[in-house]
Amino acid sequence: xxxTVSKILWTLLGxxxxxxxxxxxxxxxxxxxxxxxxxxxxPLYQPYIDLIKNxxxxxxxxxxxxxxxxxxxxxxxxxxxxxxxxxxxxxxxxSNFSFSGDLVxxxxxxxxxxxxxxxxxxxxxxxxxxxxxxxxxSQFTTIxxxxxxxxxxxxxxxxxxxxxxxxxxxxxGIANWTMLTNPFATAAAMLSLLGAFGHSPFNLVKAxxxxxxxxxxxxxxxxxGVLRTNAAILHVVEAxxxxxxxxxxxTNWFELILKTFLIYFWSVFVGVVFPRFRIEQSVRWFLxxxxxxxxxxxxxxx
Amino acid sequence: MKETDIHDKxxxxxxxxxxVIAPDGSIIxxxxxxxxxxxxxxxxxxxxxxxxxxxxxxxxxxxxxxVLGFGTGCGSIEIPPLVTPxxxxxxxxVQMRATPRQxxxxxxxxxxxxxxxxxxxxxxxxxxxxxxxxxxxxxTINGGMYWDSYNTINRLDHYLPVDVxxxxxxxxxxxxxxxxxxxxxxxxxxxxxxxxxYIENLDWYKANQKKIIRDWNMPDYNW
Amino acid sequence: xxxxxxxxSFRFNITEIEYQRKNLxxxxxxxxxxxxxxxxxxDTEGFSHFVLMTAVDWIEDGIFQLTYILNNPxxxxxxxxxxxxxxxxxxxxxxxxxxxxVATYQRxxxxxxxxxxxxxxxxNESFLLEGWDNIPPMRRDFDTKKYSEETYFPRPGRGxxxxxxxxxxxxxxxx
Numbered sequence: 001x002x003x004t005v006s007k008i009l010w011t012l013l014g015x016x017x018x019x020x021x022x023x024x025x026x027x028x029x030x031x032x033x034x035x036x037x038x039x040x041x042x043p044l045y046q047p048y049i050d051l052i053k054n055x056x057x058x059x060x061x062x063x064x065x066x067x068x069x070x071x072x073x074x075x076x077x078x079x080x081x082x083x084x085x086x087x088x089x090x091x092x093x094x095s096n097f098s099f100s101g102d103l104v105x106x107x108x109x110x111x112x113x114x115x116x117x118x119x120x121x122x123x124x125x126x127x128x129x130x131x132x133x134x135x136x137x138s139q140f141t142t143i144x145x146x147x148x149x150x151x152x153x154x155x156x157x158x159x160x161x162x163x164x165x166x167x168x169x170x171x172x173g174i175a176n177w178t179m180l181t182n183p184f185a186t187a188a189a190m191l192s193l194l195g196a197f198g199h200s201p202f203n204l205v206k207a208x209x210x211x212x213x214x215x216x217x218x219x220x221x222x223x224x225g226v227l228r229t230n231a232a233i234l235h236v237v238e239a240x241x242x243x244x245x246x247x248x249x250x251t252n253w254f255e256l257i258l259k260t261f262l263i264y265f266w267s268v269f270v271g272v273v274f275p276r277f278r279i280e281q282s283v284r285w286f287l288x289x290x291x292x293x294x295x296x297x298x299x300x301x302x
Numbered sequence: 303m304k305e306t307d308i309h310d311k312x313x314x315x316x317x318x319x320x321x322v323i324a325p326d327g328s329i330i331x332x333x334x335x336x337x338x339x340x341x342x343x344x345x346x347x348x349x350x351x352x353x354x355x356x357x358x359x360x361x362x363x364x365x366x367x368x369v370l371g372f373g374t375g376c377g378s379i380e381i382p383p384l385v386t387p388x389x390x391x392x393x394x395x396v397q398m399r400a401t402p403r404q405x406x407x408x409x410x411x412x413x414x415x416x417x418x419x420x421x422x423x424x425x426x427x428x429x430x431x432x433x434x435x436x437x438x439x440x441x442t443i444n445g446g447m448y449w450d451s452y453n454t455i456n457r458l459d460h461y462l463p464v465d466v467x468x469x470x471x472x473x474x475x476x477x478x479x480x481x482x483x484x485x486x487x488x489x490x491x492x493x494x495x496x497x498x499x500y501i502e503n504l505d506w507y508k509a510n511q512k513k514i515i516r517d518w519n520m521p522d523y524n525w
Numbered sequence: 526x527x528x529x530x531x532x533x534s535f536r537f538n539i540t541e542i543e544y545q546r547k548n549l550x551x552x553x554x555x556x557x558x559x560x561x562x563x564x565x566x567x568d569t570e571g572f573s574h575f576v577l578m579t580a581v582d583w584i585e586d587g588i589f590q591l592t593y594i595l596n597n598p599x600x601x602x603x604x605x606x607x608x609x610x611x612x613x614x615x616x617x618x619x620x621x622x623x624x625x626x627v628a629t630y631q632r633x634x635x636x637x638x639x640x641x642x643x644x645x646x647x648x649n650e651s652f653l654l655e656g657w658d659n660i661p662p663m664r665r666d667f668d669t670k671k672y673s674e675e676t677y678f679p680r681p682g683r684g685x686x687x688x689x690x691x692x693x694x695x696x697x698x699x700x
Contacts, residue, residue: 034390034392037387038387039386039387039390039392039393040390040392040393041390041392041393042392042393042395043393043395046365046366046395049362049365049366049395050366052359052362052366053359053362053363053365053366053406056359056362056363057430057431057432058347058348058349058430058431058432059347059430059431060430061430061525128401213399213400213401213404216404217400217401217403218401218403219403219404220403220404220430221430224404308656308658311658312655312656312658415653416654416655416656417653417654417655420655443680444679444680444683445673445677445679445680445683449673449679449683450669450670450673450674451669451673452662452667452669452672452673453653453654453662454677455677456673456677456678456679456680457677457678457679457680460678510678513676514676514677515655515656516655516656516657516658517651517655517656518656
């Protein structure tokens with residue numbers, strides 16, 4: 001892995017594409033949700049306008065250093081996943097900085113953003129932030145359990161922790177995808193993905209119409225803009241991670257866009273059908289079926 | 303009685319000056335309203351210098367109005383229909399937020415009692431500039447049917463700067479949508495600078511507010 | 526209902542009875558026996574639901590009239606108890622030990638009418654009017670219009686019409 005100028009430029013270009021696709025995708029999904037509710041819905045470019053507006057707010061207040069660092073940590077969590085995730089299989093430019101143990105690092109980065117956010121929002125001092133943090137962290141901890149079990153199952157199956165090698169093992173037709181070779185791990189991971197994306201059954205943490213808006217209660221203006229930017233990136237890279245692990249990766253940008261869209265759509269699809277869980281319900285839910293599936297996935301592979 | 307005396311009379315126990323024993327044993331004197339809150343005076347937030355960019359930013363602000371979910375009077379029942387399929391304010395970029403920090407527009411929906419006015423002022427001052435106030439219903443213009451009530455204010459513009467008035471008792475959600483359109487026009491034309499007007503005339507607004515809110519118990523400006 | 530009221534009048538000194546509906550009656554008692562009566566009705570007669578409590582200001586007679594309305598959910602009858610207390614230094618026994626929600630009504634009455642209920646929890650805290658330093662606003666000697674005009678910056682040019690007169694002129698201008 002060499003750090004050349006062209007490599008960095010390619011990575012930045014990739015980040016730019018991922019950011020834009022994330023914004024467009026979230027616009028499409030909100031439009032879909034609106035159409036399910038028989039509404040006309042927002043314009044597709046609404047996420048862009050919201051982002052510009054948030055960056056254009058004239059006044060800001062701060063609560064201290066950690067308050068600044070919270071969104072920065074969150075963003076570095078999203079960008080960190082992007083940096084170590086091979087987006088397109090076999091492409092030199094879009095493999096980013098993936099290396100042999102990147103899967104573990106990515107799992108760590110998933111939690112890193114949450115923790116940084118918790119520190120920052122905690123300094124905001126708003127009681128609703130504290131409620132949101134405790135809810136978010138407890139939910140995310142339980143999401144991680146089936147997710148990690150699925151990943152361990154994959155590691156046993158493919159004898160590697162490198163995403164690039166896992167993708168390489170799945171090439172050559174749908175029959176080689178993890179989805180079919182290791183269905184239990186896929187099921188456990190896809191159920192935990194519902195929580196990671198934070199759509200309807202599991203969006204108590206930061207649903208805007210929930211009375212405590214969650215950890216970002218005190219975040220406004222540029223802080224919120226950074227958080228939104230990160231959300232757009234995170235949605236794409238997490239979907240791309242699942243795509244790499246379970247659905248055969250992507251060999252070109254079109255395949256990546258299609259697969260990430262479908263993976264994201266899965267969580268929206270569940271979201272528009274099922275109402276919101278309370279936090280203790282969602283914690284219990286993740287510790288039942290997804291956990292059992294994860295354990296079965298490991299037992300089967302051993 | 304002078305106004306400050308009235309405010310002292312209704313000062314809560316926890317906001318009074320008192321002496322506290324610190325963990326190391328020394329006695330320190332605290333004045334909660336001075337010590338616990340930021341007492342800086344707000345500054346005027348100038349628009350962006352380059353006109354083309356400011357115009358573009360104003361367009362973005364107009365197309366993305368985040369409304370604070372705060373229902374004050376009977377008009378708050380007209381706001382929930384806005385997000386239903388029939389009226390669907392989302393297609394105009396109008397969205398509801400639960401926290402004043404992230405909101406730009408404040409709908410004063412109907413009459414305001416003095417007790418609510420205090421909360422409204424707190425929420426309004428916590429919103430970030432540029433911010434807009436939409437006054438819904440005739441109660442906010444001249445008191446409406448509560449014009450001789452002992453507990454509801456008559457004219458909202460004496461306490462908060464108002465961008466758009468929507469007359470009626472009660473205006474229907476269509477009228478509210480028309481109010482949003484008017485607000486958009488104002489923002490795009492760069493005329494919705496009432497947040498700065500509030501800061502320019504802060505002394506006048508504060509005097510009016512303090513005249514009727516005797517149970518003040520908050521800092522002069524709620525950052 | 527009539528039989529029940531008759532039974533009741535043997536036990537308590539009921540001065541006036543007014544049948545409003547088949548299942549609603551207003552009885553007047555004196556101030557001293559009302560607490561006895563409330564606990565008797567709640568514990569023995571099954572009036573377990575406290576509907577509301579309100580006051581009327583009879584300024585000409587110098588009295589406040591307090592009304593307690595109770596409901597019997599099994600027999601489906603309502604009974605309203607009226608008592609009269611003096612307007613000067615108005616004070617009444619607190620009934621918060623019978624139903625918890627009475628304390629809130631009493632807090633409101635204290636604020637709006639200035640009727641004191643010694644011993645009622647949080648009765649001196651403000652309920653709706655934070656920082657009120659005038660006479661209680663629901664008393665009839667409080668001039669709400671004058672207060673509003675002095676305090677709330679009335680918009681000049683606002684006119685009011687007597688609805689009956691105004692509609693007569695509008696609808697039948699020739700008569």
